Amino acid sequence: MPTVLLFSRQPLTTRPLQEWLDDTENSIVLVTTPKAVADAQSVLDRHFPRHRLVADYHSWATEQAAEEAAREHGVDLVASTSESDVLRAARLRARLGVPGQSTASATAYRDKLVMKRLAREAGIGVPAFTAVEGPMDLLDFIDAEGFPVVVKPRTGAAAEGVAILREAADVTAFLERGRASDVPHVPGQWMAESFVHGEFFHVDGIMRDGQIVHCWPSEYTGGLAERVFDHVHLGSVLLEADDDRTDVLRGFAADVVEALPPAPAPLAFHLEVWLTADGEPVLCEIASRAGGALIAETYERAFGVHLAKEGLRAQCGSALVPVPQPQVPAAIAGWVLLPPGHGDFVPPAEPCPVPGVELTVKLAAGTRRQGVEHATDAAAEALIVAGTAEEVRKRMGEVTRWWHNNVAWR
CATH class of the missing domain: 3.30.470.20 (ATP-grasp fold, B domain)
Known part of the structure; x- marks a missing residue:
């Protein structure tokens, strides 16, 4: 059975990984958080003795800790349970030289701008869209396509950060919230697309x-x-x-x-x-x-x-x-x-x-x-x-x- 480095921030009380997977005691190196294993210490100790707890799951330090654990235990595969881990898991596979979803594939399934470019090239129906590297890109797109316009993080999930702009006041509100946004208003992070009725x-x-x-x-x-x-x-x-x-x-x-x-x-x-x-x-x-x-x-x-x-x-x-x-x-x-x-x-x-x-x-x-x-x-x-x-x-x-x-x- 392969040894697997598994990224998971899902609570063990609601996602019973020890029941889903085979021989977790010997096959899984779990990278998770104290919150995810709260009220499940006995499960963690018995089924995931080779685990790493990280304080800030979304920090870059987590990826460093994951690679250290992977090399220490000689993992054969890298797996993930959440969308936010898809790309980091692919990048770790590339670093370790192990099989699985590649960085190119993970990027296409995570970055909505890349995704829509590839789909459009294949003749698949997509909304009009553009990268938003700065405010002028958004204003140019609105001039070309008109309202309403949807602005979204390129790698967001569950409607995180999505804004529907229906008039000029909505544009101003979106631009003004930049410093307070969970997703920074910097190049490479945002895209805009036309609103689809259907x-x-x-x-x-x-x-x-x-x-x-x-x-x-x-x-x-x-x-x-x-x-x-x-x-x-x-x-x-x-x-x-x-x-x-x-x-x-x-x-x-x-x-x-x-x-x-x-x-x-x-x-x-x-x-x-x-x-x-x-x-x-x-x-x-x-x-x-x-x-x-x-x-x-x-x-x-x-x-x-x-x-x-x-x-x-x-x-x-x-x-x-x-x-x-x-x-x-x-x-x-x-x-x-x-x-x-x-x-x-x-x-x-x-x-x-x-x-x-x-x-x-x-x-x-x-x-x-x-x-x-x-x-x-x-x-x-x-x-x-x-x-x-x-x-x-x-x-x-x-x-x-x-x-x-x-x-x-x-």
Whole structure:
């Protein structure tokens, strides 16, 4: 069994790596944080004795510590669990000379500007876009394309830092926030693109060597950036096999994966795409990792494949679950994230009564919140299973109404 350097800031209490991976005691060198292993010290000691704790996970020092650990233990592979680690893992592979997703492939799946350039060159539909190296680039783009314009970090995730500019005042507000922005307003960090009007979807699955192994589309119930701005719920529903959009979106995913530099081993992917009024797909972005929120759990209910788990196992040299792509989902499933409000949280007094709904409350009673902080931020999350997409949407509405009628923020 190969020795694997694994980047992970996911809490061991919610992402049980010791259950997902084989022989972690002898095969995994875990680079993680004290916060991620809080309340899991016995798991860490037993299953991950060769671990490195880093104080500031996103600092450059973490990559130095990871390389030192990798060389000390003679690792054969490098793996990661989060989008923010995709590129650093690829760069470490290059330094160590070990196989896996290359820096060129990781860059294409992380840098949205590179991604869209490659997609456009392959004839794939993309919005008008440009690099924003300074304020004049943004102003030039607005002059050429008009409002609204979306400005986003090139390597952001979960709508981090995204701004929708609809008028001149929005431009001024974006430019003025530069010093306070989590993503610095410096060259190489930002891009702008035209706003796309259309239905919003995601396609999730497994890819290998530039080809789709397994995938299925879902329709979002709203936009990710809009959720942060408007503090509303977010969810999605799997499409049914006889939905005309299903084959269109699966074919589009295959085209995008083929257009980007391939990774030799299987990887999970998460693609976001609009369908315009005339039915044409337009690329939002694609990531070489499993989708967040309850996407992996929903996919598992439908197809028996947990994308986050299988994507990680493949990076660690383990075989994929031998589940071929079925023609139809075993069940139609969906999920919804119920947003935090403003004040101290008072949870529901009774369990959720809506059938087919598994509700998980994420906050302790009395937790003080001030609205949605990022796209997947939730006070509670609900996994919904039914026989049809229409029934999933109906139950999604029922659980959302029940939640708002039975919680308080004081």
